[in-house]
Amino acid sequence: MLSTSQPIGRRAVLFGGAAAVGGGVWASLRWFNTGAEVAAGDLTAPEALEGVRSDALVLVDIRRPDEWAATGVPEGALTLDMRRADFGEALQAVVGDPNTPIALICARGIRSRAMANQLRQDGFTHILDVPEGMLGSGAGPGWLARGLPVTPP
Template structure:
């Protein structure tokens, strides 16, 4: 019985660790299409990219929206069409996606590439930080309420 309890405890610890690593995006992949939060802010302010905050409305309310970003809930049924409208109908316009920790933005970036967008960028550190960096908020970057 003691052995079974030890094994179950070990499995729970490993499972919790895996969940935490995914939640905090500890192993964030930083590819050539990645931008740091300060780079995303600078490029959005220069008009070089369309910065899109893909989090939920409750998340926007809790932390604010990155300055210069367009809030667009990725759960919208018409997300691709709404993004295309924000991009002025141009699927080649550089679009940078930001979420909380870079998990959703990475997944959505792949989906948007399959939908014909050719210049999708990712902010893998997100608003709250990940293995890619401390995050928009911890860096003290400006937000809109």
Template sequence: MQITRRHMLLGLTGAAGLVGAGYLLAPTRSGADESALLDPVEAHRQALNGDILLVDIRRPDEWQRTGLGQGAVPIDMRRKDFVDALLAEQMKRDGLPVALICARGVRSRRVAFALAQANVGPIIDVPEGMLGSRAGPGWLKRKLPLVAWRG
């Protein structure tokens, strides 16, 4: 049997629950090697070049407060249809790798792990996040371009 994109979408509809459960159960380290990580500068460059789909998984109040990184698509990770929404955006872009960014890299790391466990990918983590973390200063302190979120 040949697996089509439709089969993949239908099969992964239930994966949204896995992502939610995986987020809660995921270790604090995803086990991803360095090739599965991007700093904000490279994530921004690749998003603008059309090499990745950069997804901001924060909440709408966070997007409102800081704005979105230029080139990022906002998809709140708490949505019940998060996986479906992510896959729909990915399919619009011919299956580009997905890079996840959050505030400080904690949520993106856990969601990346959960998505990998659900065989959704390829997934890349932006561990510095928007606000910075131990991984680095983050999108805002690097003074990368922002766009206003218009919910």
């Protein structure tokens, strides 16, 4: 607790302000996933669309229902909210074979990367990530900015 007899020093105010701004910048960089890249085993949004259209993979939009409603769902994608406690089992029920190529997409590639790692641990053998997501990240402009087709949820 501050005493009214001890004013806050100018350096403390400047340091505190800089820390708040720095924390905000860091949070923004993380939210927009600016450091994302398309790595081996990842797909760009156009590659994911091509894979869906050629039946080479199953694309799963793991975002929330409110996000699907706000932007639409990538053409050909299944919708499966990653917050489901039985996500892995529900995905298994839909795709059948755990060796089926499955690409995951979310808003900016953060959740899809985490879920891809979890599914690999759960025994799925061919999980791909779309790190640019629907809204774009450091990996690319995103499904929507690329003008790729969406359907209503």
